[in-house]
Amino acid sequence: MPLVNSPANPSHAVPAKIGSVVVFINRTKTDSQRIAVALKAFLDRKKIRQEWVETLPPQRNLFRKMGDLRESKADMVIAVGGDGTLLQAAHRFRGSPVPILGVNIGYLGFITSVTSEGIRRQLSRVLNGDFVVSERTAIEVLISGEKKAVAGWALNDAIITRGSNPHMISVNASIGKRRLTKYRCDGLIIATPTGSTAYSLAAGGPIISPECSVLTVTPICPQALTNRSVVIDSTEPIEIRLDRASGPAELQVDGMRIAKLENTHTITVKTASAPVPIAFLPEINYYDVLAEKLQWRGDGLSKPKYGHS
Ligand SMILES: NC(=O)c1ccc[n+]([C@@H]2O[C@H](COP(=O)([O-])OP(=O)(O)OC[C@H]3O[C@@H](n4cnc5c(N)ncnc54)[C@H](O)[C@@H]3O)[C@@H](O)[C@H]2O)c1
Ligand SMILES: Nc1ncnc2c1ncn2[C@@H]1O[C@H](COP(=O)(O)OP(=O)(O)OP(=O)(O)O)[C@@H](O)[C@H]1O
Structure with a gap:
């Protein structure tokens, strides 16, 4: 086989x-x-x-x-x-x-x-x-910064979204230890190659051949119209924090809500073992x-x- x-x-x-x-x-x-x-x-x-x-x-x-x-x-x-x-x-x-x-x-x-x-x-x-x-x-997600860390897992995607908050959220992202940018947007999608044809595609992300060792970072309705999807090496951890001025957000994995997010939290996404x-x-x-x-x-x-x- x-x-x-x-x-x-x-x-x-x-x-x-x-x-x-x-x-x-x-x-x-x-x-x-x-x-x-x-x-x-x-x-x-x-x-x-x-x-x-x-x-x-x-x-x-x-x-x-x-x-x-x-x-x-x-x-x-x-x-x-x-x-x-x-x-x-x-x-x-x-x-x-x-x-x-x-x-x-x-x-x-x-x-x-x-x-x-x-x-x-x-x-x-x-x-x-x-x-x-x-x-x-697949990806593993960890929310740290509170007394108890919350762990998630996804085959398609992890999504930081404004959820029912009617305001935009501000999200700081870094790849490895390098700062990527601050997004003002409805949400941010971290997708695996499998998930690249799901929500990420609908948000303008690229289609990734399923066995490539990469992840994608794609903003949902970013206010800066030049924001685009970024394809990164799957060995690089992604770190996300809500900006101090951001409204509330939540974290979803494969379409399931797993936690509310505060600006004291750090969300780390990395390739699952x-x-x-x-x-x-x-x-x-x-x-x-x-x-x-x-x-x-x-x-x-x-x-x-x-x-x-
Ligand atoms: N606007 C959007 O496209 C949107 C919005 C929310 C969630 N989603 C996706 O839904 C997924 C959860 O799926 P569900 O079935 O529980 O929710 P769901 O019932 O909301 O279905 C979402 C749709 O996405 C399709 N889909 C799921 N995974 C896919 C993949 N890897 N490639 C292509 N299409 C795919 C499904 O066939 C279904 O038609 C999430 O991981 C997210 O990617 C998409
Ligand atoms: N036991 C259940 N009772 C009610 N709804 C369920 C149950 N199990 C799954 N569902 C619903 O079915 C959906 C999954 O259905 P399905 O496997 O067809 O995926 P889909 O996203 O609709 O994919 P596709 O577009 O390929 O049909 C889940 O999102 C969930 O809402």
């Missing part, structure tokens, strides 16, 4: 054949019941040991309530939902070498691999070891996924709908 990238971290042993799985399922999806019944019957037929776990709904302190599945001895996690489902699975298995395979029954499914239409055929191949693992950079192993079918080409999911045309064949007469 080859690795897609040449990871800085040593590859882990994944059995050539999958004998046991955790199925992590988002039951709020329209098609989830039908898919669950079909998937269970299929896995039973293949004599695959299964543990079924459901996603948790959005709620206060979700980040801390997710429960830890790191000790699972399964050979693979099958996350059935959309990108949010795969993100929640990654949180619950963080640090674990068990690869996560996304089955898309959601809308975008950017980081998923298997489609609901092809589920039996594609899963048969995966169970026989016909898949690759992409080792995805263990990457997240995500399983893909070998023929999946990241750039095709980009073109398809982001609806790029570029074929020059389609005429504009309202051409000149």
Whole structure:
């Protein structure tokens, strides 16, 4: 089972054949019941040991309530939902070498691999070891400056945002020990390459090929219109502080709120020691996924709908 990238971290042993799985399922999806019944019957037929776990709904302190599945001895996690489902699975298995395979029954499914239409055929191949693992950079976040430090983790992004505060926030950022700048903005996104196609992209950040060892720092609606996204080496820690004059802000990781921020806090973001192993079918080409999911045309064949007469 080859690795897609040449990871800085040593590859882990994944059995050539999958004998046991955790199925992590988002039951709020329209098609989830039908898919669950079909998937269970299929896995039973293949004599695959299964543990079924459901996603948790959005709620206060979700980040801390997710429960830890790191000790699972399964050979693979099958996350059935959309990108949010795969993100929640990654949180619950963080640090674990068990690869996560996304089955898309959601809308975008950017980081998923298997489609609901092809589920039996594609899963048969995966169970026989016909898949690759992409080792995805994750980040760790630490808020210090209060009595008790708060720690977070993300596969996509850490976001310092004004939240419900109607005023702009002022954020001082430094990279390594070097000052970057002070942003006056709605927020600041620190994204991994995986997260580069999520909020960061919507805020004007670059798309980063998923196995690059970099992080991006992207302001949300900066008042200085010349502020742009910065791509930095993933070994460099990022330090962020709210300016003394800034209004309140909060910190979110992968779309979950983890703490309110004060200007006495220092937020440190650095690459996590263990990457997240995500399983893909070998023929999946990241750039095709980009073109398809982001609806790029570029074929020059389609005429504009309202051409000149
Ligand atoms: N304006 C925005 O684009 C915006 C705003 C808030 C949060 N987000 C993103 O939502 C993520 C959390 O996801 P969720 O599903 O829990 O929230 P959600 O339900 O708000 O969904 C956010 C959307 O982002 C997509 N998405 C998530 N990860 C992606 C990735 N790596 N590449 C491409 N698209 C991706 C999802 O498919 C979904 O359509 C956060 O990490 C953040 O990046 C985006
Ligand atoms: N048990 C649950 N009850 C209610 N809502 C849930 C539950 N589990 C997850 N959710 C919601 O589903 C969302 C995740 O759905 P999903 O996996 O489809 O991601 P998505 O971000 O909508 O991705 P996509 O665009 O690929 O469909 C979460 O943001 C959360 O709001």
